[in-house]
Amino acid sequence: MARIGVLALQGDFLEHEAALRRLGQETVQVRKPADLDDIDGLIIPGGESTTFCRLMRDFGLYEALSSLLLRGLPVWGTCAGLIVLAREAHGLPYPTLGALDILVNRNAYGRQVDSFEVDITVPALGPAPVRAIFIRAPVIEAVHEGVEVLARLPADPRVPAVGAGTAVAVRQGHVLGTTFHPELTDDLRFHRYFLEMVAGGRAHTS
Numbered sequence: 001m002a003r004i005g006v007l008a009l010q011g012d013f014l015e016h017e018a019a020l021r022r023l024g025q026e027t028v029q030v031r032k033p034a035d036l037d038d039i040d041g042l043i044i045p046g047g048e049s050t051t052f053c054r055l056m057r058d059f060g061l062y063e064a065l066s067s068l069l070l071r072g073l074p075v076w077g078t079c080a081g082l083i084v085l086a087r088e089a090h091g092l093p094y095p096t097l098g099a100l101d102i103l104v105n106r107n108a109y110g111r112q113v114d115s116f117e118v119d120i121t122v123p124a125l126g127p128a129p130v131r132a133i134f135i136r137a138p139v140i141e142a143v144h145e146g147v148e149v150l151a152r153l154p155a156d157p158r159v160p161a162v163g164a165g166t167a168v169a170v171r172q173g174h175v176l177g178t179t180f181h182p183e184l185t186d187d188l189r190f191h192r193y194f195l196e197m198v199a200g201g202r203a204h205t206s
Contacts, residue, residue, distance in 0.1 A: 002198045005030040005039040009055040011047020011080060015183040019191045033064035041074040041198035044081030046135065046181050049106055052084055053094030062095070069099045074174045074197045082170075082177035083138050090141075099175045101144040102167075108139035118158045122151040122169060125189040132168065132180040140167045140179060147172045174201055 006013045008029035017027045077085040086104045119129035150169035153159050168179045182190035
């Protein structure tokens with residue numbers, strides 16, 4: 001059984017914990033560097049990216065998280081978590097962790113009222129579509145070499161024009177990012193996918 005940390009400074013960390021518990025995983029809420037000890041993977045949940053970064057600075061987490069990422073710890077960021085992991089984020093007044101070589105535009109779909117849901121195809125998760133919930137989501141404007149695109153938005157009347165065809169799920173080695181919120185649905189496939197990444201990382205370092 002893996003021990004998965006969930007950054008619990010702000011945002012929907014409880015939903016990720018509930019999904020992981022349904023899969024029989026041990027979870028730990030991460031609020032300070034000591035909470036990162038002996039974890040096998042980390043999820044940075046959705047929330048507000050500026051608040052996340054400010055609290056990460058205030059709690060002394062930047063250096064500890066950067067070190068773990070360099071050492072290959074599997075990390076998954078959803079929505080704001082993806083922004084925190086990106087190499088560059090428009091308008092973010094704090095440094096990112098720079099673990100995903102992408103450029104993101106925060107809240108590019110609009111305000112809370114502009115949130116939407118749509119079915120997307122994620123070949124890595126099988127043929128059944130994934131219901132993706134976008135809430136003040138970022139848009140991935142550029143994907144650079146070494147980043148694998150796992151899913152893109154379809155041409156669908158529910159999708160804002162700014163998003164059609166753009167990447168919404170990406171992976172770069174041991175780092176996963178989704179612009180939407182798998183933890184807000186009953187579909188556990190993305191959490192299982194991340195746990196497979198964690199298992200692969202543990203096998204590689206054992």
